[in-house]
Amino acid sequence: MSMTKIKAAGTALLNQWRFLAGLKYFWPVFLAAGLAFCIAADVYDFVDLYLQLIIIYVGINIILTASLNLINGYMGEFSVGHAGFMAIGAYIASILTVYVFPQNTAGILFPAAILAGGMGAALVGFLVAIPSFKTRGDYLAIVTLAFGMIVKSILENIDAVGGPRGLLGMEKLTTLPWVFFWTxxxxxxxxxxxxxxxxxxxxxxxxDEIASDLMGVNTRQVKIIAFVVSSFFAGIAGGLFAHALQFINPRMFDILKSTDILIMVYLGGIGSIAGSILGAVIYTVLLEILRPLGVWRMVFMPLMLVLLMIYRPRGIMGMREIRLFTPLRDLVTEKLWRQKKKEASDASP
Amino acid sequence: MAYLFQQALNALQLGSIYALIALGYTMVYGILTMINFAHGDLFMVGAFFCFLLAVYLKLSFVPTLLLSMLGVACLGVIIERLAYKPLRAAPRVSAIITALGVGLFLENFTLALSPYPKHIPPLLTNTTWAIGSLSISSLQVLVIALSLILMLILDFVVQRTKAGMAMRAISWDKTIVPLMGVPVNKIISLTFAIGTGLGGAAGVMYGLAYPVIDPYMGIMVGWKAFICAVVGGIGNVRGAMIGGFILGAVEILVAAFFPSTYRDFVAFTLLLVLLILRPYGILGKPQPQKV
Known part of the structure; x- marks a missing residue:
């Protein structure tokens, strides 16, 4: 398809759907408004602290879910060790703010600590990507599972970071604006x-991995980058989590945490950014709403998940995306494809 | 030397429990290519059934074991019918997530009913024989012998009976076998019953060997048994047994020679190395992808 044809179709589409023309203003306005609201809430303190904490958790969970979706949803691997990357980020960031940074500078250097946590997790993500060249499916699941357990086990054995007792002394540096920014x-x-x-x-x-290899995709490089990006953001989420809770211990990042993230990914739907956001928001908020039920909320939650999977096996947004996240180019291509199909079916009734 | 024998015996005991649970994973995987992540929690339910039967009905060991196995097997079949069967045509991960959900449900349901860890009463009088400096408890012998007997029975069922032949046929080819008149649904239910029943038996034995049980005990043991199944070559019944004994041996030996907090670390690192050397497990066959 020639470039001019695509451009013409794009203009036609913009004329046809007026709201698409306004779309390009949506994101800047939304982001500016969101950030302004978060800063205002942080400064003037008009949002209830409990509500603030929930919003912070929602943001952290969105980061975790979206980053895991890159591997499990878009790349189709089954990684079960996401909490391990989170733990690395959480510990690196906490050690920096508590022990390394000079006193009273932790607030200013907080972004650097979070970034360092993300980098550390990304480095380990690079190492975990290497076995994924050869092993796939359930075997790769085992590799990531073992990785998560090894991280927890190592942390439990390092006495300098508190061992199984955990690490504390972090200031509450994770504020709404920072969470909004990183999310x-x-x-x-x-x-x-x-x-x-x-x-x-x-x-x-x-x-199809073999086919994509044959078509010239450098599958190794792609896998490495995907793992590195995904683990980087898991590390970021870990750093934010540590400074929101002000206490971490290795048990927080065990297999149950990984399961939580997996559930959010598949609840929202694989291969969808909007799905990741929805999954994280619904799961986190629903758990809070059900809090009066006590232990029983953790009985109802999995039941709902099972019912959702039976009636909607691909999750809420599985493999679909809302228009806000789809580039105009893709919308145009899809529309042209539909048109062509329609013409073909009109031609041969 | 005696110390080494002692540890070998402990390894056999732990390994046979792992192997029994790993069998459930591997049988279900072989027939449905689905990982039943609720299996570790069914093992936990088995231990709790054992507690209920032993404390409230005051049953002795044999009926406790048989009833627990039966109860867990029934639960397994019900879970398969209600939760997994509607998802047979769905993407594989949906089934996996459903299984994780079922597992969480079982854990938290048990937790809601019994918030505190429970203590299983000794069902058998435990005698200890001393041979030189080696001490062998009758419980250890019982756990190892019973597991081996159950595994031999299972091996016989899978390799020699008509139902076992049907199981192997279904795992071989899912489209042709129903056309040959094999009642696929019944065979799948039977597989679930056997696999989860073995998990229940493992729960009872675990409860006897390590008497404090709690609702979350199935998570770690379940994941470790899953690792055993994969190390042996998932879908392969004999591989699962070998994998169970390997992991049991590794864990006990690490705990014997290093501080016991290093146990998980060394065990999982060894498993990673093993998987990198043999990516399809010990008895698994590499499945070349056809293009």
Whole structure:
């Protein structure tokens, strides 16, 4: 298809759907308003502290879910060790703010600590990506599972970071604006990655790894980048989590935490950014709403998940995306494809 | 030397429990290519059935074991019918997530009913024989012998009976076998019953060997048994047994020579190395992908 034809179709589409023209203003306005609201809430303190904490958890869970979706949803691997990356980020960031940074500078250097946590997790993600060249499916699941357990086990054996007792002394540095910033950054990076040339490579690995290799996709490189990006954001989420709770111990990052993240991914739907956000929001908020039920909320929650899976096996948004996240280019291509199909069916009744 | 024998015996005991649970994973995987992540929690339910029967009905060991196995097997079949059967045509991960959900449900349901860890009463009088400096308890012998007997029975069922032949046939080819008149649904139910029943038996034995039970005990043991199944080559019944004994041996030996907090670390690192050397497990066959 020639470039001019696509451009013409794009203009036609913009004329046809007026709201698409306004779309390009949506994100800047939404982000500016969101950030302004968060800063105002942080400064003037008009949002209830409990509500603030829930919003912070929602943001952290969105980061975790979106980053795991890159591997489990878009790349089609089954990683079960996401909490391990989170733990690395949480410990690195906490050690920096508690022990390394000079006193009273932790607040200013907080972004650097979070970033360092993310980098540390990304480095380990690089190492975990290497076995994924050869092993796939259930065997890769075992590799990531073992990785998660090894991380927890190592942390329990290092006395300098408190061993099984955990680490405390972090100031409450995770504020709404920071959570908003990192969440928006994570969603932005992953959305752009997925719709880039690299993202096509990720999707092709999910559909058929051998075929994509034969078509010239450098599957090793794609896997490494996907794992590194995903674990980087898991580390970021870990750092934010540690400074929101002000206490971490290795047990917080065990297999149950990984299961939680997995559930959010598949609840929202694989291969969908909007799904990740929905999954994280619904899961976190629902658990809070059900809190009066006490222990029984953890009985109803899995039941609801099972029912959802039976009646909607792909999750809420499985493999679909809302228009806000889809680039105009893709909308145009889809529309042209539909048109062509319609013409073909009209021609041969 | 005696110390080594002693540890070998402990390894056999732990390994046979792992192997029994791993069998459930591997049988279900072989027939449905689905990982039943609720299996570790069914093992936990088995231990709780054992507690209920032993404390409230005051049954002795044999009826406790048989009734627990039966109860867990029934639960397994019900779970398969209600939760997994509607998802047979769905993407594989949906079934896996459903299984995780069922597992969480079982854990938290048990937790809601019994918030405190329970203590299983000794069902058998435990005698200890001393041979030189080696001490062998009758409980250890019982756990090992009973597991081996159950595994031999299972091996016989899978390799020699008509139902076992049907199981192997279904795992071989799912489209042709129903056309040959094999009642697929019945065979799948039977597989679930046997697999989870063995898990229930493992729960009872675990409860006897390590008497304090709690609703979350199935998570760690379940994941470890899953690792055993994969190390042996998932879908392969004999592989699961070998994998169970390997993990049991590794864990006990690590705990014997290093501080016991390093146990998980060394065990999982060894498993990673093993998987990198043999990516399809010990007895698993590499499945070349056709292009």
């Amino acid at each position: 928006a950054l994570c969603v932005w990076v992953i959305r752009n990655l997925v719709y880039s040339n690299f993202g096509r490579g990720v999707l092709s690995i999910r559909e």
